[in-house]
Amino acid sequence: MNTKIINVAFAEDHTSVREGIIAVLNNDPEITVVIEAENGSILLNKLLTASELPDVCLIDLNMPVMNGFELLKEIRKRWPTLPCIILSAIIEENYIISLLRMGANSFLNKSCATSEIIMAIKQVHDFGHYYNDILSERIIENVVNIKQKLPVINEREIQFLKYVCTEMNYAEIAVVMNTTFKTVDGMRERLCLKLRINTRVGLALAAIRLGYVTVETEQFLH
Numbered sequence: 001m002n003t004k005i006i007n008v009a010f011a012e013d014h015t016s017v018r019e020g021i022i023a024v025l026n027n028d029p030e031i032t033v034v035i036e037a038e039n040g041s042i043l044l045n046k047l048l049t050a051s052e053l054p055d056v057c058l059i060d061l062n063m064p065v066m067n068g069f070e071l072l073k074e075i076r077k078r079w080p081t082l083p084c085i086i087l088s089a090i091i092e093e094n095y096i097i098s099l100l101r102m103g104a105n106s107f108l109n110k111s112c113a114t115s116e117i118i119m120a121i122k123q124v125h126d127f128g129h130y131y132n133d134i135l136s137e138r139i140i141e142n143v144v145n146i147k148q149k150l151p152v153i154n155e156r157e158i159q160f161l162k163y164v165c166t167e168m169n170y171a172e173i174a175v176v177m178n179t180t181f182k183t184v185d186g187m188r189e190r191l192c193l194k195l196r197i198n199t200r201v202g203l204a205l206a207a208i209r210l211g212y213v214t215v216e217t218e219q220f221l222h
Contacts, residue, residue, distance in 0.1 A: 006125045009035035009054040011043040011071065012087070013063040021058075024114040031121060040066030044074050053082060056121050060110070061088035061095070069098070076103045083124045087117075097165055097204040101213065106130040153194065160187050161207040164200060 008025060010033050012018035022033045034054055037043035040063055047053065057075065061068035068086055075082055086099050089110040096107050105124045108117060109132075116132065123130035153161075156177075163173040174184040192198050195206050207213040 004030075006031045006056060006121060007034045007052075007054040008032065008056050008058055008121060009037075009043060009047065010058045011037045011040055011063060011068075012058075012060040013038050021114060021117065025118065025121070028118050031118065039063040040068065040071030040074075044071060047075070047079075053079060055083065055125050057082060057084045058117070058121065059084055059086050061086055061090065061099075069102070072099065072102050072104060083128065085117075085120055085124055085130070096201050098167070100201075100204060100208060101165055106132075108132065153191070157187060157191055158212050160184065161191065161203060161212050165204045165207050165213045 008031060010018065010022060010025075012021065015038070018036060018038070022036060025031045025033050035043065035046045035050065037046060040059070042065075043057070043059075044066065047057075059068045059071055063071075066074075068088070072084055072086070075084060080103070083105045084103070085106045085108060086104050087108050087110050088095065091109055099107060106120050106129060108120055112132075120130040120132075159177065160173065163176065166173075168176070170184050170188065171181050174181045177184065188203070191203060195203065197203055197206060204213075
């Protein structure tokens with residue numbers, strides 16, 4: 001059992017929400033919030049001046065001045081391995097895929113129970129990730145098994161997987177691949193069968209885990 005106190009940095013612009021979550025987190029004997037901020041810019045400045053970095057960052061996606069996307073980019077630029085959990089009321093596939101590509105360690109629905117936030121913090125701290133209904137552990141297990149016995153994925157399908165990790169919808173992917181929507185949809189179905197996955201987020205995770213798409217950390221280092 002982990003006995004180390006997990007130090008958390010938390011950015012959330014709504015004062016009542018922030019204070020409520022902090023009270024719950026601090027009530028857990030294994031967690032303490034050491035940094036709090038009302039937006040990403042303030043949190044970033046506090047991280048830059050902190051004598052010691054926190055163990056986990058909990059980041060609201062929709063904030064003024066500097067939102068969760070912008071903050072995660074800056075954190076990955078300066079501290080590529082600092083664990084980050086994103087909180088958002090927007091459960092949109094393209095947002096989630098973008099955050100995963102940027103190196104988020106987990107994604108939580110903002111309406112989740114505070115007990116799940118506690119669980120996510122502990123799991124991310126101990127294992128580097130936390131999976132839920134949005135980021136199903138079954139998806140990752142499938143990808144691990146696939147790595148052991150990788151199905152035949154042709155170059156066209158790899159190209160499609162790369163586009164899945166962009167903000168393009170399937171109709172737009174069909175255009176850039178110079179084919180029809182029906183062909184792209186058939187490709188999606190075949191890949192879902194091959195990879196034993198049934199969502200676009202799952203396909204994006206598979207593309208990242210299998211190495212077809214890299215986490216976008218390098219671009220922030222220049």
